[in-house]
Amino acid sequence: MPLSMPPGLRMAVLARAHRQRMDARLEKDSLTSAQLRVLGDIMELENQGVPEINQRDLEKHVRVTHPTMTGLIQRLEAKGFVRTMPSPTDRRYKKIVSTEKAQHFQKLVADQDEQIFAELCRGLDQKDIDAFYRITDVMLANLEEET
Numbered sequence: 001m002p003l004s005m006p007p008g009l010r011m012a013v014l015a016r017a018h019r020q021r022m023d024a025r026l027e028k029d030s031l032t033s034a035q036l037r038v039l040g041d042i043m044e045l046e047n048q049g050v051p052e053i054n055q056r057d058l059e060k061h062v063r064v065t066h067p068t069m070t071g072l073i074q075r076l077e078a079k080g081f082v083r084t085m086p087s088p089t090d091r092r093y094k095k096i097v098s099t100e101k102a103q104h105f106q107k108l109v110a111d112q113d114e115q116i117f118a119e120l121c122r123g124l125d126q127k128d129i130d131a132f133y134r135i136t137d138v139m140l141a142n143l144e145e146e147t
Helices: 007-025 033-047 055-062 066-078 100-120 126-146
Strands: 082-086 094-098
Touching: 007 033, 007 100, 033 055, 033 066, 033 094, 033 100, 055 066, 055 094, 066 082
Parallel strands: none
Antiparallel strands: 082 094
16 A cells, blocks of 8 residues: 555554454354444443443444444344343433343453454554554544544
């Protein structure tokens, strides 16, 4: 690929490559990277002690539309990774919780993510990888400030 590739395209190419590799490895579990991200966010919020996770909060967190999130949640529920139930605090919403199946799956996904990242970083030394994390931490913080 040419060195003159714009930064946005570079990020898109890397994200697409990571997503395709993750999708291929998780194909047997029938989870897409989008479903995986939502499941990961649900579990992260649960681990942070958030008392109730609902679809509207996930839509804001993941930055997707209501219909998109509805489909993602329905597919995760059909596959046994989450359960939805009426919210005890607000009947307009459904409370979303991860299942035991999801919690076992989380370890597998983390391992796959690390392997894919290592493949993409082939030829880089630890100093370069540390720089990547520092730079992307700043970029992600900048993104959070905008919302």
